[in-house]
Amino acid sequence: MNFFEHQAKARGSSTRMVVLFALAVAGIVLAVDVAVLLLLGTQLRSAGGLVGLLLVTTIGTLAVIGLGSMYRMASLRGGGESVALQMGATAVPEHTSDFQLKRLRNVVEEIAIASGVPVPRLYVMEHEAAINAFAAGYSPSDAAVAVTRGALERLNRDELQGVIAHEFSHILNGDMRLNIRLMGTLFGIMMLSIIGQRVLMYGRGGGRNGGAILGVALVALVVGSIGAFFGRMIKAGVSRQRELLADASAVQFTRQTTGLAGALKKIGGLHEGSLLTDKGKAEEVSHMLFGEGLSMAGLFATHPPLLERIRLLEPSFNAQKLQQLSARWLASPPDGAQEDLALGLAATDSMPPPLPLPAREFNVSPPMVVAQVGAPAEDDYRRAGSIVESMPPEVRALATQRDTVMPLLLALLVDGDAAIASNQRIEVSARLGEAVAAQAWSLREGTLVSLHPMLRLPLASLAFPVLRLRPRPELEVFLAAVHAMVHADGKVSLFEYCLAKLLEVQVRESLDPARYARFGRRKPGNVRQEFATLLAVVARSGNDDPGAAQHAYLSGLQRVLPRDHLAYAPPPEGVLALEGVWEGLDALDPMAKQVMVEALTAAISHDGRVSVSESELLRTICGVLHCPLPAMLERQ
Structure with missing residues (x-):
């Protein structure tokens, strides 16, 4: 599935x-x-x-x-x-000396980049000794992931990774909204x-x-x-069937069963298990927890039997082995940090060997991209490690600090033309002050001058959790400054549009999450003109030759509206024409969105190559329409 x-x-x-x-x-x-x-x-x-x-x-x-x-x-x-706070969880600070919290943040950031979604807010249920976790929210932009202190203390990094990958499955597949x-x-x-x-x-x-x-x-x-x-x-x-699907997705993502199976074994073998102490609150969220939060069985159980979940990962496992583990842990409870040391896993260095960043151009196919939407695999996780390792430490530090996150994101939009950059600076100074503008321009001319193009959108994803902590009025002014920078020269490049649109959508959805939560029901035939505009913009953006652009347009149109004859007519406003298509296309039903992604990929890859700017455009379109793509489209 x-x-x-x-x-x-x-x-x-x-x-x-x-x-x-x-x-x-x-x-x-x-x-x-x-x-x-x-x-x-x-x-x-x-x-x-x-x-x-x-x-x-x-x-x-x-x-x-x-x-x-x-x-x-x-x-x-x-x-x-709101769900995390009502459960009594406390936010994980951006900077902490707690080894367990740093390990949690590292794991979550890597999985978020690999999944192509903003890094969610992190919370810890400090007073819960059981092993449990949940993901809550209406969309990836307002998602929160909470884990118990027991999970942080008892699970090693591979096991924690399996639990978090399980929760990300709920984030990606719309389970949170339900x-x-x-x-x-x-x-x-x-x-x-x-x-x-x-x-x-x-x-x-x-x-x-x-x-x-x-x-x-x-x-x-x-x-x-x-x-x-x-x-x-x-x-x-x-809930029950979706928990099994989330287990399967976590295994597909991490490409190993030992981590997730180990976490489930510890739930079954430890006295605390996964049961939460606050029964009233556990009752309300029992359907969204990683493990059973209450002692329920039979028709009322929100999760499949624990042994069944483990056996799907390790068919030879049985109740006798679980009893043996329980007896061993009764005398000597497991310590996740000590297990990491014994396994040779450090807090930030447990990834497989990193994959190199891609060339400036590569090739993909429609089925390949569709398979990646909301379903990151091992290559994507390894790529996420490559992305994190490729970012200069000082750049990553800027993305985690409240006073530097806005200048950092603005710095990504500073134009290479001095005259245009001067106009942009005037716009930023008028809205956010000269100090912010000076810091942004200093970063652009120094720290960010050699940043690989493939790192720009992932960097924005890392910065987003800190950005959305700013007060609503500041975020509104920030979005106005971004808009002014993008339109400072009367033209909008692909990257400018992509970054600005992603920031706008993610900030708006995080400020008013319930307003944007919905499952679409429209069919492609109801949004013909939106499809024509979308494919025309995509085709024109990737082809300087009008004939080649027309062929790319028709290649995409053939996949989504094979019986319609909509002439190729690139809009004069270029990429800004996409502003008129989002509402209609986001209301498509899920299977229609699959055809849409196939059509987009066919148009983009029609000439046999995909540039960095084209891949960013594809990821932006998919992100705005809630079909998250990994940070890099090519796979080994």
Whole structure:
């Protein structure tokens, strides 16, 4: 199953969740109505009064469920960060001397670059000794990855890498979006249980109405347990198969099973396992955790049995071996850092031998690129190591500091023409101040002067987690400065457009994540003109000869709209014409997006070569349309 098929399946799961939720609501309403009939039905003398009473209880029950879900969804509008903070997790600082936190950051950065997504925010559940983790958010731009302190202490680097790769599968494949919506909607059907508990706890007073209040509370509690039953069934039904798919994706990515299998064995063999201490919070997020957060079995289990997961990775493993490990660890619990030393793994040096950065031109094919979308493999992970190692240490340091991240990103956009650069500096100074402008120009003329072109977008990906920590007003002014720099000479180059567009999309989605979360449903036939514009821009950008550009355009069009005859008409505004296509194309259904990526690749590679600027354009288009590509397209 590739990225697009997984997206389609996630969309189907979302639809199934809505249907199951509707059935759960109907069951709760019916239970409330029956309870009211049993308690009060005999006191009513007319059929009209009975109908009126049932109508009031039905509307009241629906209002409680609806308002509960709306309230919870509103509390989660902040995306991944809000989930992590509500779980009691603390943010990992940009600079830390904690070996375990540095190792976590290194692993996450490498996997993010290899996946082609911004580096997510990192959190640690400090007071949880169990081994567990989760990824939360509406999109990669607002994603947060949280791990327990137990995972940091007990897992070696390979095992931690397997767990993080598993969580990145959820980030890439749209599982996070479904998970966070599940948290919000299911809260509504739990509201009656919560109300019943509160009334029983605080409303036990006597008086004439004491018995009635107690009866209502008991009814709410019983009916609420029905909601809890349905909620757990829904979570288990949606979550279980996706956990197996995430395990498979993690193995494909890291190209080794020992890390992920080792983490699962430690969950099964250690006393703490994966169970979280805060049962209330664990109940809400149980469907998005790496391992079971609660002790659930059978129909309510949100994860496949642990032994089943391990056996899929190591077929010969059995329960007896797990018992042996448990006995050994009872006497001497595992220490991840010590295991790293014994295995010869250092915090930043556990990668396979790095691959060289590519030539300025290379070749790819449509099936090859489609296979890479949302599905990084071993080559991509090794390339990520090459990218990180190729960046000068001082450049990486600039990307992790709040006071230098904006000048660093602006420095990437400084034009080589002195006159244009002078106009750009005036624009930046007017918006962000002369000090920021001076720092950006100093970086451009010094630290960044010899930066390999293939490192520019990955550098922006590393810088993004620090950038989005800036206050919203500062980010708005920063985006205005970027826009002014790009348009300072009245022309927009491919790289200028790519960097500016990625920054704009990622910042906007991180500021208001819930607004941009959706699964598309459009078909290619509904967005013909958008496809024509997109392919015309791509074809013209990679071919100076109009005839060759037309051939490239037709090559792409043949893949996506084979029965349509849309003439090649490159827009006069060039790459800026893409501003009119994003909304329509992002609303495509997942399988239509797969055809779109194939068409783009066919147009770009029509002449048998792909330049750095063309690959950046392809990665930008895929990033804006939520089809993340690795940092480098060619594979060994």
